[in-house]
Amino acid sequence: MLLKSVNYVRPESVSEALDILSSNEGAAPLAGGQSLTNVLKHRVASVDLLVDISALGELRTITRKGDGSIEVGACATYDEIDHSPDVRAGHDILAREASHIEDQQIRNRGTIGGNCCLSDPTNNLPPLLVALNATMNIRAVASTRQVAAEDFFKGYFLTALEPGELLVSITIPPIPVGAGAGYVSLSVAADSKTIVRAAALVRVNGVIEEARVVLARVASVPIRHYAMEEALRGVAPTAESVRAAAEKIGSDVEPIADGHGSSEYRREMAKVVARRAVLAAIEEGGRK
Amino acid sequence: MTEQGTTHVIEVTINGRLYSRTVEARQLLVHFLRDTLDLTGTHIGCDTGSCGACSIILNGKLVKSCMMLAPQADGAVIETVEGLAQDGELNPLQESFSRNHGLQCGYCTPGMLMSAKALLMADPHPTDEAIRLALAGNLCRCTGYTTIVAAVRAASEQPAESSSTPPALGSGERAV
Numbered sequence: 246m247l248l249k250s251v252n253y254v255r256p257e258s259v260s261e262a263l264d265i266l267s268s269n270e271g272a273a274p275l276a277g278g279q280s281l282t283n284v285l286k287h288r289v290a291s292v293d294l295l296v297d298i299s300a301l302g303e304l305r306t307i308t309r310k311g312d313g314s315i316e317v318g319a320c321a322t323y324d325e326i327d328h329s330p331d332v333r334a335g336h337d338i339l340a341r342e343a344s345h346i347e348d349q350q351i352r353n354r355g356t357i358g359g360n361c362c363l364s365d366p367t368n369n370l371p372p373l374l375v376a377l378n379a380t381m382n383i384r385a386v387a388s389t390r391q392v393a394a395e396d397f398f399k400g401y402f403l404t405a406l407e408p409g410e411l412l413v414s415i416t417i418p419p420i421p422v423g424a425g426a427g428y429v430s431l432s433v434a435a436d437s438k439t440i441v442r443a444a445a446l447v448r449v450n451g452v453i454e455e456a457r458v459v460l461a462r463v464a465s466v467p468i469r470h471y472a473m474e475e476a477l478r479g480v481a482p483t484a485e486s487v488r489a490a491a492e493k494i495g496s497d498v499e500p501i502a503d504g505h506g507s508s509e510y511r512r513e514m515a516k517v518v519a520r521r522a523v524l525a526a527i528e529e530g531g532r533k
Numbered sequence: 534m535t536e537q538g539t540t541h542v543i544e545v546t547i548n549g550r551l552y553s554r555t556v557e558a559r560q561l562l563v564h565f566l567r568d569t570l571d572l573t574g575t576h577i578g579c580d581t582g583s584c585g586a587c588s589i590i591l592n593g594k595l596v597k598s599c600m601m602l603a604p605q606a607d608g609a610v611i612e613t614v615e616g617l618a619q620d621g622e623l624n625p626l627q628e629s630f631s632r633n634h635g636l637q638c639g640y641c642t643p644g645m646l647m648s649a650k651a652l653l654m655a656d657p658h659p660t661d662e663a664i665r666l667a668l669a670g671n672l673c674r675c676t677g678y679t680t681i682v683a684a685v686r687a688a689s690e691q692p693a694e695s696s697s698t699p700p701a702l703g704s705g706e707r708a709v
Contacts, residue, residue, distance in 0.1 A: 246561065246580050246599075250538035253558035253604050275605075282561075282600045283581055295558065297605060324594075348670025349648065350585060353594040354601070 246286045255297040259413060262298050263386045267409035269294050274411060276320050279347075279355040280363050299356070304413060307331050313419030316382075319358025319412045324349070326357060336377070336417055338426040338529075342369055358412045361397065364404050364466065367438045371398055372467035373428055374415065376444035376459040381405075382414045391416075398466035424448035424455075425529030427522035431514050433505055441500065441511050443518040447526035453477045453486075458523060463500040463515050470494055473519060482527045491520040543607035547572065548616030556603040563587045565603035566613060574614040574643050578672070585671035588644035589613050595651035597670070614643035617650070626650060626688045635684030637675035644671050649685045658689055 253275075256262040266272050271293030275281055278299070284290050298304055304320035309331040317326065317339075326332050327344040346352055346360075346369050360370045361381070371394070379394040383406065394415075397405045406412060420426060430442035441462045448455040456477040461467045476490035500511035539558045544551060547570070554569055566572045566589070578586035580599050587598040590612040617624045623631065626649055636642045645668065652659055652667035659667065664685045665678070673681060 247564075248559035248561070250557075251559045252539040253541065253602065254539070255604070255607070275602075278602070278605070279582060279600055282602070285559075286580065295602070299605070348585070349651070349667055350588055350595050350597045350670045351582065351600075354596055 248285050249288055249291075251285065251292060252294040253297065254294065255300065259298070259301060259303055259384065259411070260386075262296050262301070263384060263409070263411055265294070265296050266411060267386045270408075272296055274298050274362075276359040276362075277322060277354040277356040278359075279351045280359060280365070298411070299354075304358070309335065314416055316414050316416045317357055318414050319362075320356045321358075323352035323355050323357070323360075327352065335419060338428060339370075339373065339377070339417065342373055342428055346370075357415060361394075361415070362404055362406065362412055364398050364400070364402050366401060366462055366465055369430075369439075372442060372444040372459045372461035373426075374417070375467045375469065376428075376446045376457050377417050377420075377426060378446070378457065379418075380416045381412055382416060383410050384413045385410045395469065401465045420446070421448050421455075423450050423530055423533075425526045425531070425533065427525030427527075427529065429518040429521040429525060431518055438505075440505050441514045441518055443515065443522040445519070445522040445526040447477070447482070447523055447530060449482045449527055449530050452479050453482050453527075454479075456523065456526075458519055460494070460498065460515050460519060463498045463511060468498070470498070470519065472497065477523065482531075484524065487520050487523045487527075490523070491516040494519060541604040541607065543604055545606050545609055545611055547611045548613060558602060558604055560603040561599055562589075562601040562603050562606050563598035565606070566598060566611075569603075572613055572615055576640055576643050578640065578644075583672070584641070585644040585648065586641050588647045588671065590647055590651055593654075595648055612647070612650070614646055617646060625691050626653070626685070629688035629691075630681070630684045633680050633684035633687055635676065635681045636673075641671060641673045641675075645673065645681055649688070652685070653689055659685075661686060664689075 273292045275295040275297045276299050299320055304318045306318045307321055307329045308316045315336055323343040323346045327340050332340045360368050374394040381392045381397045383390050392405050427445045430439045432439045444459045446457040456474045458470045458473045459467050460470055472493040473490050476493050480486040494516045500508045502508045540555055542555050544553045566575050576586035578584035582597050582600040589598045591609050648668055648671050664682050
């Protein structure tokens with residue numbers, strides 16, 4: 246397909262990329278391009294200048310810190326995350342989820358930063374990063390700031406990034422002792438667009454001491470379900486108590502309806518995937 | 534920068550040969566291969582990154598060439614389906630596709646071959662599940678995939694240094 250005319254530049258550093266992004270209205274970063282290229286083909290967004298950040302080594306590093314947290318460069322590809330010993334060592338669930346995004350070709354190009362910055366409600370990684378309490382590290386020409394993943398996703402294809410800002414990396418804190426993570430999707434077919442999904446981080450010490458339960462595809466962005474989290478706190482980590490807590494998901498969520506399911510169906514299935522994600526998290530935490 | 538978009542001089546090594554061309558920023562890599570260089574073995578199926586007919590190996594990684602811009606490939610080393618056969622001899626994967634009926638219309642075959650090649654580079658003796666996962670990004674509307682999986686499996690079972698070419702089925706020229 247012939248794209249609309251566009252300008253292209255491949256900066257040598259993040260600083261140069263930021264200079265270009267801040268001084269050119271209509272400039273947009275090009276990371277793996279596995280969504281943006283189609284956006285350009287379909288002409289649903291107008292970009293004057295593509296700033297190709299995909300080859301910048303400083304955006305591709307994956308570093309495990311002394312405190313057990315991991316910092317993943319925004320341009321690390323799904324395949325690099327999948328095969329990173331550092332990710333596998335402490336945040337296996339991130340590697341597992343990255344390992345089956347789309348197909349091998351897309352995993353070789355698509356990036357974690359692009360997955361987040363597109364803020365497509367069907368994307369795999371945003372709900373997981375919210376559940377894992379990740380921090381988005383953002384740079385502008387003369388400033389840096391950090392935004393909790395929970396506050397980063399603002400709406401359909403909308404994030405907290407301001408013009409001229411670039412997501413440079415994502416920091417995920419260590420999974421606490423006694424905690425595990427779970428992630429369950431309901432899809433039409435394996436790896437097709439998801440109907441509803443849930444991610445959970447649960448810490449057990451005899452009883453459930455802390456739970457983060459994130460639902461995706463029930464709203465424009467991943468949402469924590471605080472009522473279910475509260476209902477889990479202090480209860481035994483059993484199937485019965487988790488089932489009861491999932492019943493807190495009710496009329497407070499109003500999922501979209503589409504050809505794959507009504508709003509009511511999605512709400513009922515949200516209970517199911519939330520329950521399963523929490524149980525998976527409890528099981529994983531118990532194995533460690 | 535201009536109203537027409539920037540142009541870029543890029544150097545790309547494809548199947549061992551260095552090409553230097555001036556390209557528009559908006560040119561997709563697959564069009565650079567097919568239209569600019571006349572390497573039409575790489576096919577365009579869906580043009581949306583779904584079908585895998587345009588799959589190539591770029592700097593050792595399997596990618597869809599319709600999902601990249603030509604200037605992004607500047608400096609890259611690329612392998613396309615044209616690089617598989619040597620001196621008129623099909624490579625073992627191509628031979629195996631032929632022997633196992635791993636193609637009918639052949640449209641998806643260049644992408645299938647490159648995906649299979651990338652798999653066997655990383656995992657010379659894959660399980661059937663690994664073969665199926667490796668081909669998940671390549672659509673075939675003819676074969677039902679079974680014969681393609683069989684072709685990749687058979688190619689993977691060949692001795693690594695085998696110099697013997699299996700006898701050809703039938704006669705005549707086979708274009709792959």
